[in-house]
Amino acid sequence: MKTSGGSDAAKRRAGESAAAAVDDGDVVGLGTGSTAAHAIRRIGERVDAGLDVRGVPTSFASRELAADRGIPLVDLDRAVGPDAPGIDLAIDGADQVVTAGSASGGEHAAPANAAIKGGGAAHAREKLVDSAADRFLVVADPSKETAALDRPVPVEVLPAGRSVVAQAVRAADGEPTLRRAERKDGPVVTDNGNLVFDCAFGEIADPAALSTTLSETPGVVDHGLFVDLADEIHVGTATDVRVVTW
Missing domain, CATH: 3.30.70.260 (ACT domain)
Structure with missing residues (x-):
């Protein structure tokens, strides 16, 4: 039940914006889906230019793409636990994400920290990685934005x-x-x-x-409701990137 909609250019802007937050020496959670794939490709380009990172893949697909782009990989069990480095940052997409206050909350209500994931059936592993990270960045295009979740x-x-x-x-x-x-x-x-x-x-x-x-x-x-997990949402548009933070 993969979601469609949103231009590839908008997805690329969102993914590359989040990838810019990766620092040298980071352990990075690598999400699943078309928008997260742009982040993985950009991280791969930065690795080629000398960036020292390790990636924790959330699915077979993200593992294959990261390996193809030359990103060194580490399993979740080796990234998290006693004497392990931990996950500094996770970047992942969403099928639907709240970026505006709901009507019941008033015109200027802060957006709920909630998203639906799992269109690629990788949400169980995604939640393991994303919740373990010190920071979790959601990447999306405007077609995924909503004031209230209503997707299956x-x-x-x-x-x-x-x-x-x-x-x-x-x-x-x-x-x-x-x-x-x-x-x-x-x-x-x-x-x-x-x-x-x-x-x-x-x-x-x-x-x-x-x-x-x-x-x-x-x-x-596990289920695809991701509640109070995201630190930022990077929404790629036709011309730039809008960042929602909590």
């Missing part, structure tokens, strides 16, 4: 827990749809060997509460 929420599910999770989602006033693979029979299978439900809840009035409900559901590996 991807939920990674243990295959054996499919029916239990579907029942729990319906009890939370959602409608789960098993994500089907393209150009092959059967469902999408994540890099972790699990299935994905795309769960429609309509407009999500309280992302934090829904995040808690989904996280506490047995059989859920």
